[in-house]
Amino acid sequence: MAPSSERFRQMLCYIHQDDLLRPQLLVGEIMLLAAHLKLGFKVTKAYKMDLIKHILSLLGLDHRYNVPTGKLSGGQKKRLAIALELISNPPVLYLDEPTTGLDSSSCSSCVALLKKLASQGHTIVCTIHQPSALIFEMFDKLYTVVDGHCMYQGPVRELVPFLADQQLVCPSYHNPADYLLEVAVGEHQRDLNELIHAANKKYYEDVDRHRYMSSDDMARLVESIKENMGGKAVVKTSEALAAFAAAQFSSFDYVKPSPQELALEEIKALSGGPESADPDLLEKNLRPQPQPLAKAGELARPPNAIRSASFLMQYVLLMQRILICAKRNYFLLLARIFSHIFIGVVFGYLYMNVGNNAQSVLGNYVYLYGSTLLLVYTGKMAVVLTFPLEIDMLTREHFNRWYKLGPYFLSLISFEIPFQSLCTAMYIIISVHLTGNDATDSFRIYYFMLLGIMASLSAQAWGFFVGATLPTKLAVFLGPILAVMFSVFGFCTRYIDITPLFRWMWHLSYFRAGFHGALNAIYGMDRPFLECPETAMYCHFRSPKVFLKYMMISDVHMSDCLILMGIVIGVMHVLTLITLWHKLNKR
Known part of the structure; x- marks a missing residue:
């Protein structure tokens, strides 16, 4: 079976060097979630619980069942990462430096665990740097790479005799692994090309020796x-x-x-x-054969067929995971809510009672611009770091076939879109009441709220795309710059004053659509004359139509603004999905 084949990839799991676990989840919760995703719902929950208890007991984590993963030690996190993949019982496990960041005792325990799994039928492949003599002796086979070439491959017990045949005698008091690294870096003045040639020769001799069996x-x-x-x-x-x-x-x-x-x-x-296969015998062996739970720790195979969770169930499970993490890490969510409330109060008192005042039309104009700018920034910057912080975890879980990209992305936006809409609505309700923009028709406030939510969600979609496309530091830097570029159109510069080279940005700016739509919601749709204070000698913008005509937005329709922002939201989410798919599937 070729290592690059799809069938082979379905038989392996990859465990990353870092402990990529969500600290808010309990050990039992994350194990049950992985069991639901990997085994599907045709397998009973009782079997899954038995399987989880068996694996945790096998790895010495049964006493940490109700402990948050963020409170586990380094060695326990490493064992939990292995336990999560053992749920699907993969034949092949790849581990990237499983002993990194662990003390000597944890290193020995981790490698001993891998040795135990190997004795139970798993193929364990791991990279390791400078193992101790005790850990080095636990490995069955060794593959040493230097400058992209194999310097030795074969049983660990044959390494020292092989080096001795090449006039490289490892002292009895020396760790063979350290001695091999010294040879690799050239401390023993030996031509590595000769050693590489000798290793290849030994490999082909071993292959010829075992080519046929008696x-x-x-x-x-x-x-x-x-x-x-x-x-x-x-x-x-x-x-x-x-x-x-x-x-x-x-x-x-x-x-x-x-x-x-x-x-x-x-x-x-x-x-x-x-080659004399017996088809009847083969079919008999491939047929599932249920077994009872063994007292000695053996686990019976499930009574039903094993299939991973469906698209809908993956979405439900991932949504449940997001809600649990949000409930236990609520500080960021509360900060987003209270920031919208606080700025709403500040803006409300700063522009108090300008909504129906003909002398304060420009003040209300600035309020609407500042509101749109706030909603765009909070919508974008709240999510711009979502994918940079989760891409490694997403890559591991997707590669190990926990779930598909579609349910993951759908569950993410299913949480972020309603929450950002709630924050936007809270800000608009508070600020509109204090500024007096609710003194006339209430339907104008509903339109303003809808346009504000759409503008914020458009910026959010841009934030997802920027975060998925660019590295972390670059995403944080370019996110506000893009918001500033789009915010220029519609406020500081009228369309006729824009250089023809940049007029296309005026048409594509979701910020301009949200701002102009808000102006039409407040001052358009045949709004009656505004109140002119008795102390004022003259109110030039007493008629809302005069103001809209002066700002050259009297012919702007809210429906066009909503359609443009809806297209921006859809297109940017699709581009984000394509970008993530490319990152997850590139070889």
Whole structure:
């Protein structure tokens, strides 16, 4: 099976070097969430709970079931990351430096755990730098890379004899791993090209030695596999063995450690043996065979077929995760709410009672501009860091087939859009009442609120796109700059005063659409004359139509503004989804 094939990718999981866990979730909650996503809902919850307890007990985390992941130690976080992937019982686990950031005791425990998993049928592949002698001896096979070339590959126990054959004698008191690194960096004045050539020669000699198997070796191999699989009959050809192994690996049957290790070369040698498959025997082995829960820790495979959660259930589960995290980390949400309330009160008292005053039309004009500017900035900057902070976690969970991109993105905007709309509505209700813009027709306030929400959501969509496209520092820097560029049109400069080179930005500016729409909501739609104070000698803008005509927005329709902002929201969300898909699927 080629490593690049889709079937092979479905059989492996990748565990990142960093502990990519959401600190708000409890250990039991995140394990149950992973079980729901990976196993689907045709598997009973009772089985999932048994599986979770079994895995946590296997990894020594059963006593931390109700502890938030943010309060776990470094070694416990590493074990929890492994436990999350063991739910789907992947045949192959890739780990990127699993001992990084751990103390010596935690390092030994982590590698011992990986050794135990390897003895239970998993293939464990991990990178490691400068392991101690104790940890180094736990590994079965070693692959050393220097300058992009293999300097040694083979059993760990054969490393020291191999180096001795190359006139590189490792002292008995020296850690072989440290000695090998010293050779790799050139401390022993040895030509690495000769060592690389010798390693390749040794590898091909080992391959030739195990290319074919005798009948006795074949019988021993089959008996070993049969013992690992619980005494069931097994097939005897390479193709049938591959299919049989894939079926067994997906059966969630955690078997007991085998007393003897099967060499990889022996399994490869099956390709040179006789090809006499028994279809009836193969079908029998591939058919699910339920087993009762074993007292010794063996776990029965589920009674129903294993299928990951559907699109809808993935969306529901991810939405539930977002709500739990938001409930337990509510400070940021409260800050967003109170900031809108506070600025609404400040703006309200700053522009108090300008709404129906013909002498204060320009003051109300500035209030509407400042409101649109506030809603655009809060909408964009509140989410611009969402993807830069979550992209590593999203990449790991998506690669390990927890969920698809669609449900994740849909659940995210399903939370952010209503929340930002709520914040916008609270600001407008407070500020509109204090400024006196609600003194006339109430439907104008509803239109103003709708336009403010659409402007804020347009900026939010831009924030998602900028955050998904650019690195963190660049996204924080360019986000406000883009908002300033779009905010220029419609307030400081009239359309006839814009250089023809930049008039296209006037037509595409969602800020201009929101601001002009708000002006039409307040002063358009045949609004009657404004009140002119008795102390004023003359009110030039007593007629709202005169003001709109003077600002050259009398022919702007709110429907056009709403359509433009709706298009911006849809297009930017689609572009964000495409950008994320490209990042998650690039090779």
